[in-house]
Amino acid sequence: MDRPRYAAYEAVAAVHRDDAYANLVLPAILREEGLTGRDAAFATELTYGTLRHLGTLDAILTSAAGRDVQRIDPPVRDALRIGAYQLLHTRVPAHAAVSSTVDLVRAVGQGATGFANAVLREVAGRDADEWVSRLAPLMETDPIGHLALAYSHPQWIVRAFSEALGGDLGETTRLLIEDNVRPPVHLCARPGLADPVELADEVGGAPGAFSPYAVYLGGGAPGDLAAVADGRAHVQDEGSQLVADALATASVDGADGRWLDLCAGPGGKSGLLGALAAQRGARLTAVEVAEHRARLVTQATQGLPVTVLNTDGRLVGAEPKLPEEHFDRVLVDAPCTGLGSLRRRPESRWRRQPSDLPALTRLQRELLVAGLRAVRPGGVVAYVTCSPHTVETHVTVTEAARRSGMSVDFVDARPLLPAGMPGLGDGPTVQLWPHRHGTDAMFIAVLRRG
Template identity: 50%
Template sequence: MSERPTRVQPARQVAYDVISAVRESDAYANLLLPTRIVRAGLSPADAGLATELTYGTLRMQGYYDRVIAIAAGRPIDKIDAPILDVLRLGAHQLLSTRVAPHAAVNESVALARMVGSRSTTGFTNGVLREIGRHTPEEWRQRILAAAKNQDDELASVSSHPVWVVRAFRRALEAEGRGAELEELLAADNVAPRVNLIALPGLADAPEGSTPDRYSPPGFTAGGGDPQALVEANDGRVRVQDEGSQLAALALSRARPILPGERWLDLCAGPGGKAALLAAEALTGGATLVANEVVPARAELVRRALAPVPLDVEVWERDGTTIGASHPEAFDRILLDAPCTGLGALRRRPEARWRKTPRDVAELTALQTRLLDSAVDALAPGGVLAYVTCSPHIGETRGIIADALDRHDDLEALSTAEVVQQLAVERLDLADDVLHAQLWPHRHGTDAMFIALLTKNAPAEERD
């Protein structure tokens, strides 16, 4: 019998703690993991291992659950939750990493000894040894054989809920690109590159960095800690997905800025797009108001805006009421609407297990109220950018179509043309003129949806 560790290796302990917190308290792995790595004093190598174990386990959780159920001979809801977390972590090491099988099993048994009873320790050992008896490809074939239908097959091996698979298929089919579904699902399970932005007019990309393909101020900087680069530039260089950059720039560069324009970021938290808009407003002589209803997120917005030498007022108001309190007060409005976040599953893998179709219904109702408020707050001739980090048709095309039906004075602009004109390289937007839907598999960005709208002056004013 191999020697079993008396204590858990620190990287695995950190990974387990984060995975457990995600399950128990809906923690966000991307926020909690860096804190736990620092607290544990992990070396760069151990920090890398903890990151891979955490995100890899969370991404493929659905697939591993199916493997565990077969290996254990029981449904996963009959397994104690802490032990299930241990098994998921062990399954990831056995099926998707180069970790030696004996190390994966022994470390997992040590974890089980910490969080469970003597019987669960033996159970953990038995389940993981059963998993290790078969190759990853053998497990893949067994899981496929147990699937109920084609959608379930895709959901199982790509580790997405079935309803998300179907939502992605509908969104791609709306572009005539349904054949890209498997490529999209695979892209969701690849760790995204760390992308940064040098705020226009305030900073430049460092020497040796690689410019983004599409966003003019975006770049990647290779390896190393991006936070060090952020701090060295006093926050005027910051981490931001290229798709988020394009969404904000679509508003600020939709047409030339006239000095004195009034801009509003209606749902500004945590502040990344607000900082970019502030830099653009500063260059063009516009003013900006950033609104965020949640006080803690409003404080994040203030921190994000601090590096920009523009006096930005930060409100903490219900965005659905601003149209009534400030009718036709703003020339440009960004509505980065609360959404399911299905477009950012690469960087927030746990989100796929938290959302349900019921969430879509609740969010689309809120998105509708916020969009109506934004339309009311938009000055005639102004530009409104509706943005979501979700490709779900209910949160994207459906919301825009309904808004155009409700508001006679609202008109869709050629969003694709605006985005193509500002982009460094031409994007493949699938011949969609009125919207710009970005995709991780096609563009290397989060699946951001962008739609630009304008408000026409009343008929009597146009005559």
């Protein structure tokens, strides 16, 4: 058995069978299989590439098999997906992709080798562009349907992206393309603990384009880096760094020593805010409702002036350690669909549904209202979400501000981001984008309580 391909199969199967996350199960599988170097890189490429292109691969396999892909035995189906990805998106020779996948099917799906061989040879008869031309709706008559199949995203997500981009289909296309490209690993050099230029030299990376703390990692496992192990740096998308720093940059009236992260898990933004607070003589209270995520926050903020509370962030005023009108700066990094980080978690695009939105947006409003209650008059609240969906961004913010019954003013977030950043829009809110800024699609609105 080809070990890299089998490792990729095990990871893809775990994602579909167990609702696992590839970034969590794949490292363990690679260790179990003893894969390193080029073999580990190949298994990683097959895993993430298959998950990113899943929608298009399934449409092609359905056509090639003459039956709906969902009617194929799950182990065989996942093996065929990996084989089709090799045929259409890698330089693996067709005969090697077919034969290795047939061997994989022999191991995981008894009696299906002939079927697998026939399906894959049909897939190999056309390249990816030819399959899209054959199967996708016409761009002129159904642009959303065409983009969804061509770039492997559910139609409702393509539509949400298009709406957030003002209906610009060209820009929507660029975003979808970027979602299917493996993103670089971003490190955050914790202020006061690491200099980003020196850290870049230490890890063989490069300073980030926008965040003053960002380092782009060229390769390797970030968890193995000494700077990460000793708490001088942590893994964090540059967009997350920018929105956390924007909160710390916003001016406040009066005192500035009490900061609050209302939805802190797993602790990336708390780590950055805690380091900034340490430089400025402030303290951060980090709230996380899930016990295991609260433990991660504690680990992420060790040695920093951070107090972690394992409680519900909506309990402002009812929780003694979360008094109303107490904090000078509040971050509400609300749970969301995660549509802004699909390039990092490609399986999420197939799990999320429009039916998820009502419960999430209700929670987002409740948390933002709690954040507005927690901040004192003259203080600021940053509402942040890793989704560009308009109901999770503009609608949530305007509704929460209205329902809070408080005097709230929007602060223009654009000057709170580094000078010279392109494509920040008309304000006062800011939406970051993978195709414009190289970050996850982070949204930020900054509100000052009157």
